[in-house]
Amino acid sequence: MDRHVQALLNKLSCASITIATFTLILLFIQTPETCISNSDPRTLIRFPKSSCDSTHRELVSIQKKNRRLWSTKDWRKKVDSFSDFFHGIRNLGFLTNQTRVLCISAGAGHEVMALSEMGVIDVTGVELIDSPPLVSRADPHNLPFFDGVFDVAFSAHLAEALFPSRFVSEMERTVRPGGVSVIAVDPCSGEELREIKGLFRRSRFVSARNVTLIGLKMTQIIMRNRIPS
Template identity: 50%
Template sequence: MEKHIQIFLTKISYLSIAVSTLILIFIFCFQPPPQTCINPNSNPNQKSHPLSTCHVSPRPITTVDHKNHRLWSTNTWRKSVSSFTSLFINLQTLTNISNHTHSLIMSAGGGQAVMAMHQIGVVDVTGVEVIDSPPLVSRADPHNLPFFDSVFGLGFSVELDQALFPDRYVSEMERTVSVGGVIVVCVQVCGDDEVNDVLKLFRKSEFLGARNVTVMASKMTMIVVKRI
């Protein structure tokens, strides 16, 4: 009796396999091909929101040069560069900055200050930021600069207020600027007491002067010190 049951179950298994095979053959051979992502009856001039990833057309690849050209041609960029240019021209008359001064721009953003330096004739300019913006700005941590000691003749920043560790930030500027070099920082416009608080961060420099300036449409106080 058990032998007959086993034979019966075996026949059912073979039958199930055969039916499954026929179903798979039917699906692959007789199922119509899937519709494409583009509806042939749709109006090509009619714009609509994509319903799925199939409806999303690929975006053209934008080169760095093309991206920079669009950015640098905006009025906002030009005005920012112009404000830095005026500032650096005044610095040239106040200090011994020349066209051959190796200059460091800390927290350089998109590179407006770097471009302004180039426009007034300073050729050796290094701009650093936590996110690089080629070709003007390279990536580097302003709290841990990847430069040897005393390699720059000028250190400049308008972002000291935003530094996570202002003491370390200033220390790196003093470390990388050579003796006799100039360090310039612009902070939120302030009075004598606040200027003195900023000067306490500079342990290897002497105070040269401070004045109120306008940078990127913002009122700021520029503090100039000399590395000793």
């Protein structure tokens, strides 16, 4: 009985292998066709037999992509929000058109565009992933700038830093003596504020106030780099 069962299984295995082999041969020698629309024969599309047989795809330039992005309501809304934020910094006397500003972890560059539209001439934005022409690629924990080359450093992403103390240290290092570091963090007071102030080893506390930035309630903290005596 077992021999009969084994013989039957062997036959089924041979049949399965034959069918599978035949199917693969058909797939290799015949390119399938698909119709997007039955009513229009011009929409009949053949799948490419190889990468060399594929149709050409239009390359979209960075300029064209940027125009699309910058024309959206969401982009404009965020840029306007950053403009309101930086006008507050300007009213405090820390920002002019000649101020050299570094935006750290600048994302797609909303704050860079906001500052440029305000008339600030020298604005540099950096992020782990570049977004030309507004933002260049750089590690916020190891900034590729000399000491003291900026007047103001700004970031709204300290909370996302892998090493907050190193992040802050690089902010302070690249800002000149007497310059300021401005950060925007989740609403904080008391102990949380003291912890953030403690990260700044070369700076003294200037002010903290509640603000709204890109629709979020945040706390703005300003620290001024100490001037060596």
